[in-house]
Amino acid sequence: MTVIVIAYLAAWLLFALVGDSWLQLLVAIVLAVVFAQFGFLAHDLGHRQVFRTRSSSDVAGLLFGNLAIGLGWGWWNTKHNRHHANPNHEDHDPDVSPAVIVFSADQVGRSTGLPRFVARYQAYLFFPLLLLEAWHLHVASVKALLKPSARRRWPELGLLAAHFAAYFGMVFAVLPPGKAIVFLVVHQGLFGLYLGCTFAPNHKGMPVLTKEDKLDFLRKQVLTSRNVRGGPFMDIALGQLNYQIEHHLFPHMPAPNLRLAQPIVQQYCAEIGVSYLQTGLFASYRQALGHLHEVGAQLR
Structure with missing residues (x-):
């Protein structure tokens, strides 16, 4: 926490x-x-991995999520x-709802509009679409918090407003409009791409379950x-999420301990006799993209 806070401020x-420069x-x-x-x-704070008490986790989560990076932590x-x-x-x-990407042949059959259009070539569009992921998370955070049923609605909205005011204010105060817009596109695009590339290897291309599948906790x-x-x-x-199996079995386990649990699991x-899949990073992308391409085959 100390290291990334220093990195953030630095x-x-x-x-x-740097000021008014394309070096930005x-x-x-x-x-x-x-x-x-x-x-x-x-993410780790949401799983109560860091502090002993829920209140400390909530406060830190709101500061690191809403205030620092503009994502609705509670939602x-x-x-x-x-x-x-x-x-x-x-x-x-x-995470496998067919909002844009479809993940199974059944979802393809039920898809309409944009998901159906994208599904044809979704393996090729996957990484370009991740460039929009950060913007999607910002918008989804605000939309969720505007609902009257949202928990901590006003504190979270206040922290998001403070983030966006400081973020856009800083960028447009230092850079002229043209450079500022390019900076925002590059920063938010790469932020979303990085997040997406971190989460994509974890489950994409793995079996998609339906109501017909009756699995115990470990196998699920x-x-x-x-x-x-x-x-x-x-x-x-990858934020130690590369130990995804151990993280899913023990979500409250502090991330640095996952590598110690891995050989035991x-x-x-x-x-x-339970299949345990571990692969390299590029192989994981190849498997995920291969699955998405196969799913969209019937539309091609």
Whole structure:
């Protein structure tokens, strides 16, 4: 937490010092990485991995999510917990709902409008669409908090408003309108791309469950998840979500301990005959994109 807060403040200080220059696009790249790291920490806070008390986790989550990077932490956390309860279940997991991308042949058959149009070539469009992911999360956060039923509605909206006021105010105060808009496009585009590239290897291309599938907790979590090997660098780059199987089995376990649990879980799965998938990063993308391309085949 200390390291990424220092990196966050240092990146904005660098932005102010560079001033009116196209070199700001390099700063945008740095800020995209820092924003994503804040997202990883907000994720861990949502799982109560960091503090002993719920109140401390909530306060830190709102500061790291809403105030620092402009994402509605409470809304996202609720959605993410639904994903954990039923990963890759087409009826219950919001992460495989066919909003734009479709994930199964059944979803293709039921799709209309934009998802049906995109599904034909969604494997090719997947990474370009991720450039819009950060903007989607910002808009979805505000829309969710505008509903009267939203928890902590006004505190979260206030923190989001403070973020957007400071963010856009800083960018347009330092840069002329043209450069400011390019900076926003690059920063938010790469921020969304980084987040998407982190979450895509975890479940995309793994079995999609339906109401016909009756699995126990362990199999439901393990068979729908994929680990990504790669060592310490990969741990940092993917926010330690590369240990996705262990994270789904023990969502409250602090992220640094997942690598210690990994060999135990892998050995146990081998003993009871449960498939445990671990692959390299590029192989995980190849599997995910191959699945999306196969799903859209009937429309081509």
